[in-house]
Amino acid sequence: xxxxxxxxxxxxxxxxxxxxxxxxxxxxxxxxxxxxxxxxxxxxxxxxxxxxxxxxxxxxxxxxxxxxxxxxxxxxxxxxxxxxxxxxxxxxxxxxxxxxxxxxxxxxxxxxxxxxxxxxxxxxxxxxxxxxxxxxxxxxxxxxxxxxxxxxxxxxxxxxxxxxxxxxxxxxxxxxxxxxxxxxxxxxxxxxxxxxxxxxxxxxxxxxxxxxxxxxxxxxxxxxxxxxxxxxxxxxxxxxxxxxxxxxxxxxxxxxxxxxxxxxxxxxxxxxxxxxxxxxx
Amino acid sequence: xxxxxxxxxxxxxxxxxxxxxxxxxxxxxxxxxxxxxxxxxxxxxxxxxxxxxxxxxxxxxxxxxxxxxxxxxxxxxxxxxxxxxxxxxxxxxxxxxxxxxxxxxxxxxxxxxxxxxxxxxxxxxxxxxxxxxxxxxxxxxxxxxxxxxxxxxxxxxxxxxxxxxxxxxxxxxxxxxxxxxxxxxxxxxxxxxxxxxxxxxxxxxxxxxxxxxxxxxx
Numbered sequence: 329x330x331x332x333x334x335x336x337x338x339x340x341x342x343x344x345x346x347x348x349x350x351x352x353x354x355x356x357x358x359x360x361x362x363x364x365x366x367x368x369x370x371x372x373x374x375x376x377x378x379x380x381x382x383x384x385x386x387x388x389x390x391x392x393x394x395x396x397x398x399x400x401x402x403x404x405x406x407x408x409x410x411x412x413x414x415x416x417x418x419x420x421x422x423x424x425x426x427x428x429x430x431x432x433x434x435x436x437x438x439x440x441x442x443x444x445x446x447x448x449x450x451x452x453x454x455x456x457x458x459x460x461x462x463x464x465x466x467x468x469x470x471x472x473x474x475x476x477x478x479x480x481x482x483x484x485x486x487x488x489x490x491x492x493x494x495x496x497x498x499x500x501x502x503x504x505x506x507x508x509x510x511x512x513x514x515x516x517x518x519x520x521x522x523x524x525x526x527x528x529x530x531x532x533x534x535x536x537x538x539x540x541x542x543x544x545x546x547x548x549x550x551x552x553x554x555x556x557x558x559x560x561x562x563x564x565x566x567x568x569x570x571x572x573x574x575x576x577x578x579x580x581x582x583x584x585x586x587x588x589x590x591x592x593x594x595x596x597x598x599x600x601x602x603x604x605x606x607x608x609x
Numbered sequence: 610x611x612x613x614x615x616x617x618x619x620x621x622x623x624x625x626x627x628x629x630x631x632x633x634x635x636x637x638x639x640x641x642x643x644x645x646x647x648x649x650x651x652x653x654x655x656x657x658x659x660x661x662x663x664x665x666x667x668x669x670x671x672x673x674x675x676x677x678x679x680x681x682x683x684x685x686x687x688x689x690x691x692x693x694x695x696x697x698x699x700x701x702x703x704x705x706x707x708x709x710x711x712x713x714x715x716x717x718x719x720x721x722x723x724x725x726x727x728x729x730x731x732x733x734x735x736x737x738x739x740x741x742x743x744x745x746x747x748x749x750x751x752x753x754x755x756x757x758x759x760x761x762x763x764x765x766x767x768x769x770x771x772x773x774x775x776x777x778x779x780x781x782x783x784x785x786x787x788x789x790x791x792x793x794x795x796x797x798x799x800x801x802x803x804x805x806x807x808x809x810x811x812x813x814x815x816x817x818x819x820x821x822x823x824x825x826x827x
Contacts, residue, residue, distance in 0.1 A: 391727050420736065427733050438728035442746045451742060452732035497728075504732060 340403065342367040342540050343388065343508060348397035350383050357383045359564040360397070367507075368538040372545055372555035372572075376587060379561040381544045385510040388542070389432045390423050401426050402507070431506030435513040437493040439485040439500070445472070446481040449500045457504065471499040475529050491522030495529055502533065508540040509533075515547060523547070530554065548591050552576055560584045613795050617785060621796075624781030625803055631695065631777065632764045632807075635702035639763060640756075642707025647714025648740075661711070668708035674769050677701045681773040698770040706763045713755035717748040750822050757815035761808045768804075778803055 341364035350358040358380045365371055373381040386392045387399060390406070399406040408415045409422045418426075440448050449468035453459045459467070472478050475495040485493055494514055501509060511530060515523040527550050534541055534554045545551050551558055552572040559569040560581075568581050579585045649661035668676065681697035684690070692700075721744050729739040771780035782800045786793055 389727075389731050391730060424733060424735065427730075430731075432731040434724060434728065434731075436724055438722075438724035440725065440728070440743055440747075442750075452729075452734060455738055455742060456733050456735075501731065 339366050341365055341400075342369075342402055343542075344400040345384070345387075346398045346400070348387065348399065349395045350380075350387060350392065351395045357564055358387075361564075361566065363559070363566065365508075365540060365542065367540055369557065370534050370541045370543065370555045372543045372551035372558050373561060374545065374548070374551060374558060374587075375561035375567075380564040381559075381561045382512055384561070385432065385512050385542060385544055388508070389430055389510055390427050401429055428504075429507045430510065431501035431504055431508070432510040432512065433494070433497050433501050433514050435516050437485070437490075437497045437517075439493055439497055441485050444482050444484060445477065445488070445496050448485070448496055449503050452500070452504060467503055468499070471503045472496075474502075474532075475499045476525075489522060490518045491525045494518065494526045498526070498529055498533075506539070508542070511541065511543045511545070513544050513546065515545070515550075546591075548576070548588070560587065562587070613798055614792075617792070617796060617799055620781045620785060621778055621799055621803060624776055624778035625807070627775065628764070628767050628777040628779075629807065631698055631702070631767050631770065631775070632760075634699050635706065635763055635767070636760055638699055638703030639706035639710055639759070642703055643710025643714050643756075646707060646711035647718070650711065650715050651718060664704075665708045665711050668705050673701065673705050673766055674772065676705055677769060677773050694770070694773050694775040697773060698767070698775055702763060702766060702770075706759055706766070709762075710756065710759055713752050713759065714748070717751040717755070718744060720751055721747045750819075753815060753819045753822065757812065757819075760811050760815065764808050764811060765804060 343363075343365040345361050345363040348358055348361040348363075349356065357378075361380075361384070363384070373384060375381050383392060387394055388401070388406070394407055398408055404426055405415075405418070406423070406426050407418050409418045410416075440451065443451060446465065446468055449472060450461070450464040453464040453467060454461055469478060469481065472481060475498055477492060477495055477499070480488060480492065480496075485496070488496065498514075514530070515526050518526065527547065530541075530543070531550075531554055533539065541554075543551065543554065555572055557569060558572050558575045560567050560575065560579075560583075562583050568575065568579065568584050575584065576588065579588055646661045646665055649657050650665070652658050652661075677698065680701045681692060681694060685692055725743050725747065726739055729743040734742065767777060768779040770777055771783060774780075778800065782796045785796050
């Protein structure tokens with residue numbers, strides 16, 4: 329672990345990946361990964377497509393299960409549980425309990441197309457957290473106000489622009505008040521002119537809260553602005569990590585240097601470059 | 610049009626009542642089997658999948674007529690139960706079209722984008738809530754056209770039940786024919802007309818419910 333994150337060292341990590349390997353058949357996506365994330369920390373994962381950064385998030389959201397290794401969330405095993413002194417695979421009930429601390433925003437929004445915007449946001453409040461409907465509506469409207477979509481509550485997702493959809497998706501995840509929030513390339517599917525409005529919302533959340541945030545992104549300026557720590561992955565391993573200043577001003581590894589040079593040159597059409605890079609992931 | 614005489618209509622309409630009653634009850638039964646088998650074939654448990662696949666393959670792979678005969682004639686002899694022709698017909702039609710319907714259910718559920726399951730998992734819904742609140746409502750819209758087709762197939766499939774002595778519209782037609790064979794063209798013309806009106810009505814009902822379900826979602 330880097331010494332550059334001293335402000336956090338007094339805390340126990342909220343997320344701990346221990347020796348995580350993930351393979352899809354013959355293909356190994358993550359190799360013996362170790363990673364600690366501290367409470368309230370904003371971590372940006374950068375790296376080329378297929379470098380394993382999305383898998384890191386999907387393992388934590390329980391969308392993929394690790395091939396080997398363990399993940400701890402807030403001091404508790406995520407994918408394993410103790411039974412009569414032995415460590416066994418977690419059952420759905422265990423996953424359900426630990427997962428309640430985690431939320432996620434997806435690249436392709438994944439809004440529920442058969443529900444209005446308001447119901448997209450209230451559905452899990454009412455049925456998962458068992459909050460009364462009136463109270464759920466109240467909280468949803470508050471959050472929708474924050475992401476600037478208060479006036480669209482009765483629309484369906486198909487009636488919104490990409491940027492608006494993604495802001496609804498952020499509201500939907502945020503309203504559950506997770507301690508850890510994952511943002512998986514949330515601007516990669518957006519038209520370039522809509523990227524800003526989504527990044528602004530995320531920046532606002534990052535600045536006000538003690539929420540732990542893991543951001544997978546191809547937006548280097550955004551990563552630099554928001555993150556306490558940047559992690560560069562390539563080929564299923566963490567190649568280099570540190571503060572934004574360290575990584576962007578003074579990259580040590582040749583792989584990070586060449587990765588960054590692809591983003592730095594041709595700044596004007598950087599967003600187009602992003603989208604090409606994201607599209608192949 | 611003189612030969613298409615109206616005096617044939619009262620007995621035929623009496624039979625049509627049986628046909629429609631049988632169709633409606635069988636649709637309900639078939640729908641239940643379709644859901645059960647369609648969801649069962651997507652179950653986490655291998656044994657449930659195996660049982661449901663066996664049912665579906667047997668009932669899709671054999672003829673409806675033989676199934677009718679089995680349930681009405683053979684099964685009562687083997688099990689010593691007495692089934693009315695109506696009950697036997699409903700069971701056979703329900704199981705047969707339920708087997709086809711299960712494929713509609715299964716393929717529609719599989720057609721819902723994977724991101725929807727992931728989003729509902731990220732919101733910490735239970736597997737039941739994911740199906741009930743997110744996946745099934747979206748799959749349902751895709752099931753309607755397939756179900757519409759099967760309902761019409763089922764309606765026409767009911768014409769076989771006259772072979773197990775049920776007095777449906779086809780049975781009435783055959784009886785009228787045996788009184789006066791020379792009126793065969795008129796009788797069969799009426800059967801065509803009546804089946805068409807019934808199936809077209811079904812089509813309209815399905816279309817209407819599709820429009821209602823899709824409304825507002827854009």
